[in-house]
Amino acid sequence: MLDLLDRHGAMTTAELAVSRGVRHQTMAATVKELTEAGFLAARAHPSDARKKVLTLTPDGKNAIDQDRRYRDGVLAHAVADALDDGEQLLLARALLLINRITGTIADSGLSPSPDRGPVTGAW
Template identity: 40%
Template sequence: MPPSASDTVMATAAALRVVLGKLKRRLREETGSRGLSGSQVAVLGHLEREGSKTVTELAELEGVRQQSMGATVASLETAGLLKGAPHPTDGRRTILSLTPKARAWIKASRAAREDWLFHTIQIRLSPAEQKRLAAAVELLQRLVEP
């Protein structure tokens, strides 16, 4: 009995999850996190995409306890990647933002990942496969858009 359409979609979903996980790990291996933990990289990413946040807001975004996020933030401040400023309406809270050093780190890390992808695509895929990949990227974008 041939697989149903839903069986095919389920198999595609499982394969996509696996391959995207491998791609994410490979990008991390190729470019390295340059001494930062996954949690630290995630915090930098949130602040770069969404702007300044408090420790509480970052903890909620990452689904961790405020104390755990406090330790992550403290290490990033010590490394010179985050700076704090008093909250404009609540002096007990601190608003965290990226330093120029953090922005440079993010830019260099992103460039390294894109460079690895560019060269890998050129080397491993034929021109026809590169076109198919470009079309697949458009489909993947539709999956993640609201």
């Protein structure tokens, strides 16, 4: 959820719930925990005073950045341990192609089937 707010900016609890494919009450509990932990801040919605807009606090941004660095490190070590130099080069080339493919999908406006259930990533 922190990643979602970091990538897409401020959102309401309802928007977060829809984006993650969970019930509003479930997301509200998560929002409450993250707010109490100091990772989220809530402010009044500009056009609907009944709603709150959620944003990352500096601590929330730091937490997601630390998690990303950790995951990057784990992946880098696994690639170095599992693949020889030629395989690493092949993987790097494949990632460039995958980025082109996902860019095409993002640019096309295509999205997964609405009855598919929750997904990760931007689409």
